[in-house]
Amino acid sequence: MNDADLQPSALVAQDVTMGYDRRVIGRHLSVAIPDGQFTAIIGPNACGKSTLMRSLARLLKPTEGAVYLDGIDIHRRRAKEVATRLGLLPQSAIAPAGITVFDLVRRGRYPHQSILSRWSREDEDSVQRALEATGMVDLADRDVDELSGGQRQRAWVAMALAQESPILLLDEPTTFLDIAHQIALLDLFAELNAVGGRTIVAVLHDINHAARYASHLIVMAEGRIVAQGPPEAVLTVSMLDEVFGVRAVIIDDPLNGGPLVITAHRGRDAATLVPPGRTATHELT
Amino acid sequence: MSLRFTDRPRAVVLRVPLAARAEASGRVPMRSALTCVALLALTVIVIYFALSLGTLTYSPGEVLRALLGTGTAQQELFVVGWRLPRALAAAVFGAMLGVSGALFQAVTRNPLGSPDIIGFTAGSSAASVAVIVLIGSGFYLVASGALVGGVAVGVLVMLLSRGGGVAGFRLVIAGLALNAMLVSVETWLVLNADFDVAQTATLWGAGSLNGADFEFTAAPMVLGGLVMLVTVLALGQLLDMLGMGDDAGAALGATPARTRRYAVAAGVVLIALVTAAAGPIAFVALAAPHVGRRLAGVPGVGLLPAGAAGAFLLSSADLAAQHAIPGNSYPVGVVTVVCGGLYLMTLLVSENRRAAL
Numbered sequence: 161m162n163d164a165d166l167q168p169s170a171l172v173a174q175d176v177t178m179g180y181d182r183r184v185i186g187r188h189l190s191v192a193i194p195d196g197q198f199t200a201i202i203g204p205n206a207c208g209k210s211t212l213m214r215s216l217a218r219l220l221k222p223t224e225g226a227v228y229l230d231g232i233d234i235h236r237r238r239a240k241e242v243a244t245r246l247g248l249l250p251q252s253a254i255a256p257a258g259i260t261v262f263d264l265v266r267r268g269r270y271p272h273q274s275i276l277s278r279w280s281r282e283d284e285d286s287v288q289r290a291l292e293a294t295g296m297v298d299l300a301d302r303d304v305d306e307l308s309g310g311q312r313q314r315a316w317v318a319m320a321l322a323q324e325s326p327i328l329l330l331d332e333p334t335t336f337l338d339i340a341h342q343i344a345l346l347d348l349f350a351e352l353n354a355v356g357g358r359t360i361v362a363v364l365h366d367i368n369h370a371a372r373y374a375s376h377l378i379v380m381a382e383g384r385i386v387a388q389g390p391p392e393a394v395l396t397v398s399m400l401d402e403v404f405g406v407r408a409v410i411i412d413d414p415l416n417g418g419p420l421v422i423t424a425h426r427g428r429d430a431a432t433l434v435p436p437g438r439t440a441t442h443e444l445t
Numbered sequence: 446m447s448l449r450f451t452d453r454p455r456a457v458v459l460r461v462p463l464a465a466r467a468e469a470s471g472r473v474p475m476r477s478a479l480t481c482v483a484l485l486a487l488t489v490i491v492i493y494f495a496l497s498l499g500t501l502t503y504s505p506g507e508v509l510r511a512l513l514g515t516g517t518a519q520q521e522l523f524v525v526g527w528r529l530p531r532a533l534a535a536a537v538f539g540a541m542l543g544v545s546g547a548l549f550q551a552v553t554r555n556p557l558g559s560p561d562i563i564g565f566t567a568g569s570s571a572a573s574v575a576v577i578v579l580i581g582s583g584f585y586l587v588a589s590g591a592l593v594g595g596v597a598v599g600v601l602v603m604l605l606s607r608g609g610g611v612a613g614f615r616l617v618i619a620g621l622a623l624n625a626m627l628v629s630v631e632t633w634l635v636l637n638a639d640f641d642v643a644q645t646a647t648l649w650g651a652g653s654l655n656g657a658d659f660e661f662t663a664a665p666m667v668l669g670g671l672v673m674l675v676t677v678l679a680l681g682q683l684l685d686m687l688g689m690g691d692d693a694g695a696a697l698g699a700t701p702a703r704t705r706r707y708a709v710a711a712g713v714v715l716i717a718l719v720t721a722a723a724g725p726i727a728f729v730a731l732a733a734p735h736v737g738r739r740l741a742g743v744p745g746v747g748l749l750p751a752g753a754a755g756a757f758l759l760s761s762a763d764l765a766a767q768h769a770i771p772g773n774s775y776p777v778g779v780v781t782v783v784c785g786g787l788y789l790m791t792l793l794v795s796e797n798r799r800a801a802l
Contacts, residue, residue, distance in 0.1 A: 214692070217695075217696055218695070219692055219695050219696065238698075239695065239698045239699070239700055240698030240699075241698070242698065243696065243697050243698030244698070247696060247697075248692070248693075248696035249693075249696075250690070250692035250693050250696065253689070253690060253692070253693045254689075254690055255689070256685075256688035256689060256744045256745055257744060258742075258744040259688075259744040259745070260454065260744075262454045263454075263744065267685070267686065267689065267697065268697065270682060270686065270697045270698060270699060271697055271698040273682070275678055275679060276463070276467070276468075276469040276470075277467075277468060277469065277470050278469075278470055278471045278472065278682070279458060279460075279470045279471055279472035280460075280468060280470050281460075283470075284458075300454065301454050323697065
């Protein structure tokens, strides 16, 4: 019996060592992605977040250990079969030149198609649903190249939705978007999670977004898993200092509940940063 | 069975029930479907002219009667016995060249990554001429020479352009350099050969359908047709996935590395069959995918439009080779080299402007 059997999660990395050629990015990582939850992975640049995502999505074969999907080593399953269970939106994906939104979203149906069934009624309905969920119906005939950054990212998300996988991995889905588009996308992911019951795993850079939207946080640093758990337990002043090297206070989010991280401005007196009438849950270190 | 035309986005959707719960289905964008139909219709018209024109010119009625087997013996000999094999070979070989070019361009991700540029054509030409001059001009002998030479030079060009990435300028430069060297070797071989051998070799090296005869062309045509069918059905979607980048494609369950291997194998088989049967016919594999893609307005590989455009281009080129200058019948390769050279120049200029190289 292997250790994966002990985990209730559908997607588990067990003692994974991963890297490219001879360069090891992370050693002996073990994570379990909780089913039906919104998991956020945070960590400084180049800490191995994307590499972990690629390992979880079967794009990179671990040099040691294994990733288990539904209890089976993911590399023992066929790529197409895995794609019906698990979707990945890679970081900075590039659409083929001249492709329309509809054609891009349509490609999300690939894992459900076969040599004979190339465009079934389900394919058609699923693409329509994905376009509606992302608000892209009116832009379906437009070239992806012509869209704004926010619209383009929504087109890619629509493609991942058309894949209709119960698990959706998103590598930095909000990077390069303005605040309104970031929130619109995160709200969409939260809805997919709450209404559709999809398991969402997103690499996020904004710790407050991670705390607000995710029910489970995974913190990485230098190729290691530093902490995992609910945001309230994971986000601590000492963790922020150790992992990111930033000084901060953590208060209760007055609007959404949960923790809110406020980083210190190095040029100012930190004490003045604590809002009057509100007490910091942790003192600055 | 249902055939539907969806208005947005415009496409033809075909669904055929197979069993209780199974259904075959497919979707072709409207413009792509119309392009293929139009190109094939034009090809049929060209084939008609190829059957009709000649020393003896036949009327549409006479051509039809000859095809149906109700014409005179003379009509049937000219139309069915002599002109039909050549016209059909032009169309089918053209389609094979077009599909082959589209495959190579998809794998190299380079609009110039056709078998002509990456040295396959020059390699098979030089090797076959060497076989003709040094060994003999038996059909299968020359055909195997074409295959071995093409693959060898193709591999060499790929190795030389490695590092610069197959999608780079290096591929084109390496291809052009080897092309020039191979042409000089070929010339040297021909110059040192006996006169009649030299003539056979030169004619073969130009790429010609003059001797097209079902005895030799039927096998490559049927085999090529099968390879094209399997390629379109099994690889079409996978090749489109290559354009999305390896990660996005693999996350959708595509297998980019394996797709590339299959595509190269299919591309080599197609071009080798044509070259073995008709000699090196240049530039159709380069131009047809571009023409098809541009007309069909599809992103990606566009195997069907490439094949349809290839059929039309080579049929037209062969018709021109036979009848453009009255009294002179040229090898079709002469026409494709002249037209293709012009096309390559415009392509290089426009690609350079877009800084794609």
